[in-house]
Amino acid sequence: MAPRTGEHATAGIESLDPVDWSGLRALGHRMVDDMFDHLEHLRDGPVWQPMPDSLRQELQSPLPRKPTPADVVYDDFRRLVQPYATGNLHPRFMGWVHGGGNPVGMLAELLAGGLNANLGGRDHAPIEVERQVIRWAAEMLGFPADASGVLVTGTSVANLIGVLVARSASLGPSVRQIGVDGARLVAYTSAVAHGCLPRAMEMAGLGRAALRMIECDRNGRMRLDMLAQRVAQDRASGLRPFLVVGTAGTVDIGAVDDLAAIADLAVSERLWFHVDGAFGAIAALAPGLRPLLTGIERADSVAFDFHKWAQVPYDAGCIVVRDATQHLETFGAEATYLKREDRGLAGGGVWPCDLGPDLSRGFRALKVWMTLSVYGADRIGAIAQQTCDLAAALAQRVDREPALQRLAPVALNIVCFRFVASDGDLDRLNADLVADLQESGIAAPSTTMVNGVLGIRAAIVNHRTNHADLAIMVDAVLEAGRIRAAKQKKPPVIHRGQVYREASRLGDAGTRGPFPAPGAGTLAAVPP
Numbered sequence: 001m002a003p004r005t006g007e008h009a010t011a012g013i014e015s016l017d018p019v020d021w022s023g024l025r026a027l028g029h030r031m032v033d034d035m036f037d038h039l040e041h042l043r044d045g046p047v048w049q050p051m052p053d054s055l056r057q058e059l060q061s062p063l064p065r066k067p068t069p070a071d072v073v074y075d076d077f078r079r080l081v082q083p084y085a086t087g088n089l090h091p092r093f094m095g096w097v098h099g100g101g102n103p104v105g106m107l108a109e110l111l112a113g114g115l116n117a118n119l120g121g122r123d124h125a126p127i128e129v130e131r132q133v134i135r136w137a138a139e140m141l142g143f144p145a146d147a148s149g150v151l152v153t154g155t156s157v158a159n160l161i162g163v164l165v166a167r168s169a170s171l172g173p174s175v176r177q178i179g180v181d182g183a184r185l186v187a188y189t190s191a192v193a194h195g196c197l198p199r200a201m202e203m204a205g206l207g208r209a210a211l212r213m214i215e216c217d218r219n220g221r222m223r224l225d226m227l228a229q230r231v232a233q234d235r236a237s238g239l240r241p242f243l244v245v246g247t248a249g250t251v252d253i254g255a256v257d258d259l260a261a262i263a264d265l266a267v268s269e270r271l272w273f274h275v276d277g278a279f280g281a282i283a284a285l286a287p288g289l290r291p292l293l294t295g296i297e298r299a300d301s302v303a304f305d306f307h308k309w310a311q312v313p314y315d316a317g318c319i320v321v322r323d324a325t326q327h328l329e330t331f332g333a334e335a336t337y338l339k340r341e342d343r344g345l346a347g348g349g350v351w352p353c354d355l356g357p358d359l360s361r362g363f364r365a366l367k368v369w370m371t372l373s374v375y376g377a378d379r380i381g382a383i384a385q386q387t388c389d390l391a392a393a394l395a396q397r398v399d400r401e402p403a404l405q406r407l408a409p410v411a412l413n414i415v416c417f418r419f420v421a422s423d424g425d426l427d428r429l430n431a432d433l434v435a436d437l438q439e440s441g442i443a444a445p446s447t448t449m450v451n452g453v454l455g456i457r458a459a460i461v462n463h464r465t466n467h468a469d470l471a472i473m474v475d476a477v478l479e480a481g482r483i484r485a486a487k488q489k490k491p492p493v494i495h496r497g498q499v500y501r502e503a504s505r506l507g508d509a510g511t512r513g514p515f516p517a518p519g520a521g522t523l524a525a526v527p528p
């Protein structure tokens, strides 16, 4: 029997809880079972399929004034939402740097939603869980045990917090009263740093122009000679260098800056040393990768995500700051209604709302705590290592294929390459080819510009990806490339992407449609 909200024994003001819990309880069990089925059979479905316009329109309706039975709304979810999600759960999703999530993290989200805790502050166990997660993060990075930190939506916000703490460390807490007051602060990072860093400078009121994007070497690492030169120049012209941001795992090719050398320079130039380790910081959990990060333990602050390489469901970013006082002085609140007591619910030491811009905050910490506890940090590190090993194997395959050209060295888990067996416009061809592949549902790499050319970018992040998935992806690239190259020579006979849309239609009926099974998943297997 479907539970109905608003169906109550008594008239008047009513709670949202059902009078009889059995219906909602049964629906809840069904949701959990359905989602386990979905996770168990990911491989049978397309990586991604575009949402049909007719269904998009169904998601546009006026504010629902009246109740709808929960099972009806759940059916809408199953029909309208679930089949058209991003696809990053799927082992052949290799676009951007998306995490694959994990089933324990999924359950933790249910528990966290059940508790509905507000982790802005006050004295309760969920905050102790978050403090534990921050201590684990500090341990992972080689930071002191009394380092400070807080969970946020993602590395974009964590980097913003890093810039703001660096700003108050340089100008003193008075910056919170009077602003930068004409101080001409300048910061430094690599030319291939993530776009959220210029944005952080913008939001910190320092301006994008005050972030010097320093040239990189052939391996995508910031050139330290150019960095030192630029700092000297800026000082000579009366500016005030205050911050250098190193990157552990660039988003385009996965390069890791020489963090130890940046740490040395930060000391001698008296700069705050922040690391953007969005996915790369997790390499600290893999003994074979950890040496690449040498120097991260000397940073003043590190921003990274649990939702990428650590496989925790979205969203879960983290900022860790070595000097807890600096962190607190940047955000500590003075509002009287948030006044702390030594006892009762309003006690409990430093509150998370004193460590970042948010007041009310959810219980993100639980899915991180449960993921790390259930699998163990070593296993998460081993997954990171596994994705790097897969990337190395993919690079070898690319190097063996005459029709493919590799565009960048592989430092971690990202391989950039392109299809070259054609003369026409290779940038166009590779961009179309990637869209073809995504629309086919067979695999979803993304694109990036490497040294001025457009490449196919396969970022292997998901713990589910294996060698067979890589073979299917490369075979599909070769097939799509050949079809595309032939089309560039003579006027197209078929519409763009038509062949591949046929493929996604096969998978349209549901997530369990007769979609090309692993091994058969080449575009050649698709009927013309």
Ligand SMILES: *Cc1c(COP(=O)(O)O)cnc(C)c1O
Pocket (backbone or CB within 6 Å): 097, 153, 154, 155, 156, 157, 194, 196, 247, 249, 250, 251, 276, 277, 278, 279, 305, 317
């Ligand atoms: C993904 C990424 C970011 C942004 O992180 P979000 O969690 O998406 O906010 C920043 N820097 C790098 C290097 C990244 O890969």
